Amino acid sequence: METYYERLASLLLEKNNSLSPEKARTWVELLWEDFETTRAKAGRDYQGKEVTERIVRQMIDAYGDKLHHFAALNPK
Numbered sequence: 001m002e003t004y005y006e007r008l009a010s011l012l013l014e015k016n017n018s019l020s021p022e023k024a025r026t027w028v029e030l031l032w033e034d035f036e037t038t039r040a041k042a043g044r045d046y047q048g049k050e051v052t053e054r055i056v057r058q059m060i061d062a063y064g065d066k067l068h069h070f071a072a073l074n075p076k
Contacts, residue, residue: 004053005029008060015064027067031056 005028012024019027035055040046 001049004049005032008032008053008056011057012060012064012067015060016067018068023068028056028060031059035059 005025008028009021009024012027013019013021016024032052035052036046
């Protein structure tokens with residue numbers, strides 16, 4: 001898991017230099033857990049870490065440069 005998180009956090013930092021490495025890591029973990037939890041609640045079968053990584057990577061590509069705006073509006 002550590003390798004996946006590190007790789008995705010690095011990608012997020014490339015997209016968004018407003019985040020610290022710790023914040024980028026936290027965002028990756030939140031996106032990862034949210035995707036897996038939502039998929040499980042929907043009754044979907046677990047597809048593996050590679051699928052989750054691909055989806056989180058897509059989220060980072062689409063929204064990574066804007067995440068610091070969301071965090072500013074939602075301090076939680």
